[in-house]
Amino acid sequence: MILKALFAASATAALLLALPANAAELTIGFSQIGSESGWRAAETSVSKQEATKRKVNLKIADAQQKQENQIKAIRSFIAQNVDAIFLAPVVSTGWDSVLKEAKEAKIPVVLLDRDIDPSGKELYLTAVTSDSVHEGEVAGDWLAKTVGAKACNIVELQGTVGASVATNRKKGFDTAIAKHANLKVVRSQTGDFTRAKGKEVMESFIKAEGGGKNICAVYAHNDDMMVGAIQAMKEAGLKPGKDILTVSIDAVPDIFKAMVAGEANATVELTPNMAGPALDAVAAFKGKGTVPPKWIQTESKLYTAADDPQKIYDSKKGLGY
């Protein structure tokens, strides 16, 4: 898959030149950011699946984290006169002129997964994104419900300092537990969204909180950090999932593996299926002229051990996470 990514530019060009002549199908160009994470890889493969399901011809251009590559890809989609363009923007600004070109060519643009600068609202059809504040709330609500009236000290593994996802997931979680006086975040540090840092930070939390005895739950801004934290708890002789509750966000396959082993309690899904709702919106717009709302929020579904984690793990592990 990454091999493809490496040759993305040339491959895209070749693909575009060999446009199929089947006019009945929709042809949609998707400017994907790259494959910086497992989730991103899953989004790409789910997008392909969803397109195949709807018999849409989806052309994916990998931008390798560069905005100029995305702009180039969009321009070539416009030149090929595709029916719609999906854009997962790598940054939030600098899109105005290329989106105007698309608008002039009457090609609707749908943003996937990330929003852009508000000044460009009329330049795109709709944005399909998850609400990361809401994700945090779902996590907080689950914890509040699970703990009940018992006092509970929570430690938090934040994402990268300054990343909007981290800020929002923290905000949502804080809002949810603010309603419950018995829940308190006693320690909060950044684990940079990585397993290694998640593990290191959790090790220090355990030491700082009486060998983990004072910790009732861990909240991690993503599953990767939680996987690291689970290792840290096990090495400290603690039983994650029993001694200490865990709740994290993303729903990557490995957290379900931990759930199967009884070492993780809950995760909130950041669905990799952004393309599905986007494809439906485009089909409705092209067919009946239905204008979708400016923001299509994806579902932030909660998964716990009660949801047959083994089955979910099996269904997810092939997606490229």
Place this chain on the structure above:
Amino acid sequence: MQNSPDPALPLLEVRGISKSFGAVRALQEVDFTLRAGEIHALLGENGAGKSTLIKVVTGVFPRDAGIVRIGGEEVAPRSAKAALAAGIATVYQEVNLLPNLSVAQNLFLDRQPMRFGIVREGEMRRRAKALLAEFGLDIDVAAPLSSYSVAVQHVTAIARAVDLSARVLILDEPTASLDRHEVEILFGIMRQLAKRGIGIVFVSHFLDQVYEISDRITVLRNGRLVGERETASLPRLELIRLMLGRELAETTSARASVGEHKVREICASFENYGKAGYVAPFNLELRHGEVVGLAGLLGSGRTETARLVFGAERADGGKARVEGAPVRLQSPRDGVRHGFGYCPEERKTDGIVAELTVRENIVLALQAKRGLHRPLSRREQDELARRYVKMLDIRPPDPERPVGLLSGGNQQKVLLARWLATSPRLLVLDEPTRGIDVGAHAEIIRLIRELCDDGLSLLVISSELDEIVTYSDRVVVLRDRAHIEELAGEAIDVGNILAAIAADSVAVALEAHT
């Protein structure tokens, strides 16, 4: 430009200066007086305290005791910049300007003519040109300083200093890398500046030049003042006695014809050896117990020959033999493996590893020769270092001192020690006495003879023809990157060498060497 000071009042007065580095007393109550309009030579062996005195006066080193007065007023500069503000400018042997900037930029560094915050390049060049014209220099001031000879760089540094209204100009070994003609130009400038009332301190180890240019001489020895005399009333032998503190024949005696009748064995031979565009193919035989001198003007191919012989440069044709057996000399490693050693001309850049200690510098070549897996133990290293520090009288006799802190002569001895430690069969010495004081000079020449008598083969480059004649058994004369003549026995004298060099280009040679 200068205010002529009262001639009765000394321009620069140094009284009772003392300076110690740790336990070493580098200067002890030294006095020094410079009058306006005089050229005053500051002399002494390496380590006598000349550099320390200059650095204390110019504020590079803080002083422990004593006072400095300029024009009767006491000054205590804390940096070279402050010294300059007080009117003292120093031009060092290695010119301390910025080689990649233009001549004009160097002249007006820190004080470029500006308008609206933008440097006025045209104005700056015009003024630079005018300034250098005062010194008889007409060059493209927009070209980088590094594109000019050391002489021009020196004049640029002096011009900058004078333009910054320096009243005291200290020239530290300004002639070390100049040819005769350039020295004449520099002396002309010095006389002209002296006439304008500037006091000039001239540090040099070329005694001929000292007698030619200076009005008075101050001699330091071991950090103490040993005398201040009028140049005209100080005989040369007396001066050397003051400097060395011992009687010494002024010139080293010509070599005795040792083993004249012995047939010496060939140590290394080169047949049609050369490299296109570097040195024309040459034949050269180097014998045990023999010194071969390489003579010629700068750029005649002397250093190039040395590098080919040692293996620092690859030949593109010809054969090399060591003790009769054909060898390939592709790298310095090959040279070292075959028992060659090479003391390059540029000690600082090509010779010493300044940061490492005397001991480490001495054992370096031997260790490289032995290879990684046969390290010299610390005891062996100490033993070697001690032996050579003693044998060559390296000062200070501290093997653990970083070699960069030693004087030039002692650094040269460390390099000699490095090669002697490898028990070489052939030593190639490129300008072994350059930049070295009288005492060390004589010592190194004596060493060359001794090594030769021990059966070593030596190939020596020197610009000093008198010196070459003194120790060489044979002299190869080079011109235009080719070996043109080989002199032996009675034929070796300065006149014959000059005649060979000058065979075609008479004018150049005579200008440079008579």
Place this chain on the structure above:
Amino acid sequence: MTALLPRRGLAQILALIVILAVDRVVSPQFFDLRLQDGRLFGSLIDVLNRGTPVALLSLGMVLVIATRGIDLSVGAVMAICGAIAASLADTHSLAVVLAAALGAGLICGLWNGFLVAVLGMQPIVATLILMVAGRGIAQLITEGRIVTFSSPDLVWLGNGSVLGLPVPVVIALGMLILTGAVVRGSALGLLIEATGGNARASELAGVGTRAMILSVYVWCGVCAALAGVIAAADIMGADANNAGLWLELDAILAVVIGGTSLFGGRFSLVLAVLGALIIQTMNTGILLSGYPPEFNLLVKAVVVLTVLLLQSPKLTGFAGIAARLRRTKP
């Protein structure tokens, strides 16, 4: 410089002690140690364990820097070798896994060394190539995913213990001793210092400077490979995107804190490792302190600045002058 010699290492030890003391203040249980499942457990052990990757990197980096070079690619090499180890772990024996990962590190080092020593490229540019490309190579190997494994042998490398000490710490200690023995037991140390101090002069003295330079980059690659394997073993997975990310800078910092000049020449292996420990002691202290993470980098910067100032010859000079002033003005 001679004046500073006897005090070599003093600044680093002092810095470490001060940071440890601060850690004790922000986290009272900092020095607590207990035995947990046959291994020592406590913040001090965390410092050693977490400091291992940078300590290993600094062992290679210090030699590279001693030759007046720099290796920016070590983080990427960690990612490559961690990815290789993780991909092979469940299907091959530990010996094969290690050989493949260390072999890859060696090849990476050879590549860097070839560019620098043979082609004469500037080290910073030469190693930048692999720094950028290396992470791409690692992503190719892992296909952008976190490749997990369960091979108990490899997991043991990251999480096991020997005599109560974490295996990574034992490995790092072993590497320090091995590197020290090779470098100081042979003439390598002297020849590397000579090469870094003055390559031209060393070449003319018969030192094989190219071989020296090549070998230090190779060693740096091997050290990075080992660090990469340990980092992967620690989280039981290879994270090509994040493994070793920015650690090249920590390794360079460790070397600099250890008193080795970026201009080459004199180096100290032990002090470089001490530098790595200083960095980690500080990191762990920050994590334990409970301060908001927004302050992490600021605190780190201030501490590093202080440690480097402690070593600055200029500053020690000021201290000397101040002392003299106190003496003269009783």
